[in-house]
Amino acid sequence: MIMVETDDRLQGEQDRPRELPARIDIPDIRGEMVYLRPATQQDLEKMDTIDAYVNASGLTGKDRVAERAAVHAWVLRSEAWANGTDAGSGIDDPEQRRTIAWSLMTTTDDCESETVDAQSATEFLGMIFLIDIDGWARSARIQVILGKDYRGRGYSRDAMPRVMTYGFAEPPEGLGLHRIWVAVPEKNTRSYSVYQSLGFVPSGVSRHALWDNRLGKYQDLNVLDTLDDEFDPVRAMDAFGMHVITSNPGMEKALSQHEHTLAIRKQQLLAESGAVMEPDAQGDTTDKAGIGERMRSDSERIAQDAVESENTWPYNSAERNTSKKAWWRTLGHDRMKRRAHTDADDQ
Template sequence: MCQNAEPPLDEPVSRELPERITIPPIRGEMVHLRPAAVEDLPRMDELGAYCGASRITGKDGQAERAVVHAWVRRSVAWSEGRPSSELGVGDPEERRTIAWALLTDAGHDDDGVVDAGSTDNVIGMIFLIDIDGWSRSARIQVVLGKDYRGRGYSRDAMPRVMTFGFAPEPAGLGLHRIWVGVPEKNTRSISVYQSLGFVPSGTSRDALWDAENGKYQDLIVMDTLADEYDPIRSLDAFGMHVLEDNPGVKEALSMREHSVSIRKHSVVVDKAQADAGRPQEAAPEASPAPAPARRGVDADDAAAPEAVATADATGETGGAPAASAGYREPERIDAGPEASADADEESNWPYGASERKPSKNAWWRILGRGRKRNTEGM
């Protein structure tokens, strides 16, 4: 029988997931999350959570409903320390899942009525699926009621769930990678994932059937890694704030502070070494500085503004999907004088602090103004 190699000294002794997990509640500004229960499943039908599934996830409504039922039952079984299948054999590749119910206790649409009162404030669910302890990887997905899409709820919940997922054990799951799969036509969700730090990593060609247009479409795979994800910037991108009592946040802030300290020390050392070796003679005449590129456009692409994704008159995002060669994020709004000069050095997240914006000017709110909500996107 083959013997497993000894793990490196800096690796955990085991990569096996625990037999039982405590699913923590998570608090947001617009929603709060609690472990999903089997009793929540009929509420998802009431919410019309599976309407338009083919446009959002590429599945038909019946298949979407079936997998949501399976995910919730697997999550409940894991939290109770039971195997997700108790029929004797089960699926050897079946991986663990965590399901939270998304609840809101306020009226966020200015109609004077508390949202989702008929479903005990449940407006949808959020999942970490296919949790793989060996590769420290999981997939994230949000399923919202049809009347609660495009209103910012998933933007509040997703960064907080990802922070828990990436946080080291025992505060979090200690994941290395979180990924998503999104149909190529769902450009709105692609834009949201980009603002969370996800980057396109591959394309599954003709993986989905587009029933509306009677043709196949690609599935865009996007992911982000633990050393790339910044929970502060990901919330800031949507005008949200860090809530330090949430699971994994203190560990994330501590790791961020440590990395910032290392980077600042490195900058000081490099500057001291450069000053020590700098010759005393007069420096040569400086050549004129090139004109700065527009914000959101690489310097090499500054002459090609047509490559920048924009919003059309209806408020929908334009341009090609994220996996296309010419895709660019919508042009960002300056944060103003409050952005510090060296803040860009304090994060590995793809967007710099100089591209942050006040909550009222968040780009997703600007795109949503004057547009009738539909069932596409998140």
């Protein structure tokens, strides 16, 4: 969707406050496979335990030491903002670039509960961050850092659109951001494709911005972003078969906007097909050509096409009709089994 800068929108942007609050209540966020709670300093040791900084240069472009130091700083900043204090560095940030850090939790393999919630989510996976939150530009960067054994199992796809929905939601429910962006090393093609599937758009390249010590050469840093009126969390979650959870911050409004967009798309398809339906004086829908039954049949088909055009679920309908959570868990368990066999063969 292309944003049109109307006079009303620009006036609204000029009138809105651009100062971040001195203190913030970081919400818990529920996913289908993960549960997000505010990260604490006690979680930092767990990041070491799960080998969260392995291959940091390949995933984020930082070396392992720098990545670990950054995560420690982000968690301290997040805690400080939640407490309404500074981060304890003794140096105030003149741009007031804040950070929010969540710990990613899931249920253990032997957990009998099908619900991932604050009680059942006891296994620590890693962290997700909104970094460099800029109130003036209403912009932030998002980043996920997972333990070595939890990568490639769908957890990022579950967590990211829900955090982004919170980021784009208007205060006090969310941060009221206008833009969320990511930075991806050129060789991290897997994350690049995941971000695109979530609605991020390539917006630029920083040439030779990173040093790859393993390959002994510089590599480019790709930047992707999405804007508040472009991002559709419902479509992003549906692309990978995840359910909408309306209790999460910003989700009810996002769902309403998604349905509104679908309704507009349906009308566009109807108009393009010539099957334009208009209300009569009593508000009932009739067709202009007077061939009601055929037109209604066409309308139903076109409406279904509109819905299906929004569905980017990449697997077959049989898989889609099964438990989506069960599908992701099976995927993750299979990969863990293959990894275990590989490790055993290497010994």
